[in-house]
Amino acid sequence: MSTTLPEPTGSLLLRTLAMPADTNANGDIFGGWIMSQLDLAGGILAKEISSGRIATVSVSSIEFKKPVKVGDVVCCYGECTRIGRTSMSIHLEVWVKPVKEDGVKDRFMVCKATFNYVAIDSQGRPRPIKPE
């Protein structure tokens, strides 16, 4: 009997490695570092969608479900869930693939969030995403 493994939502936007310098007082990876990776990942997608500069305007939700460990391969996935006149909402998920001495383990989700971005012009003012 085959079992279906859970899958990330959206496309792979960013992949990096959790390093010892990114740990908190418990020795796990600092939540602020994970938020930073999410912001970068969502920003990449928002730039592509709006074909230009963007700014992060808010974070609607964020949930840390499991700790990230040093040496984990950290993958950020995302998809756009809303496009307004000048703003976008991006659903983001962080999945890790632990690599241990005894092999590569199945990936699992550690964090999910919704980040909001605004398309901006060269003066930093909101600009329409689609030509008006």
Ligand SMILES: CC(C)(COP(=O)(O)OP(=O)(O)OC[C@H]1O[C@@H](n2cnc3c(N)ncnc32)[C@H](O)[C@@H]1OP(=O)(O)O)[C@@H](O)C(=O)NCCC(=O)NCCS
């Ligand atoms: C982002 C920024 C340009 C928006 O300017 P603003 O004058 O507040 O913009 P407006 O009130 O005209 O709103 C623009 C859009 O943002 C949305 N928006 C504003 N505040 C929001 C919030 N807190 N959450 C979600 N969306 C928001 C509005 O609904 C509007 O969307 P729409 O055009 O799709 O309907 C401005 O707030 C800013 O420069 N903030 C600092 C950004 C920053 O430094 N980020 C961190 C580093 S990237």
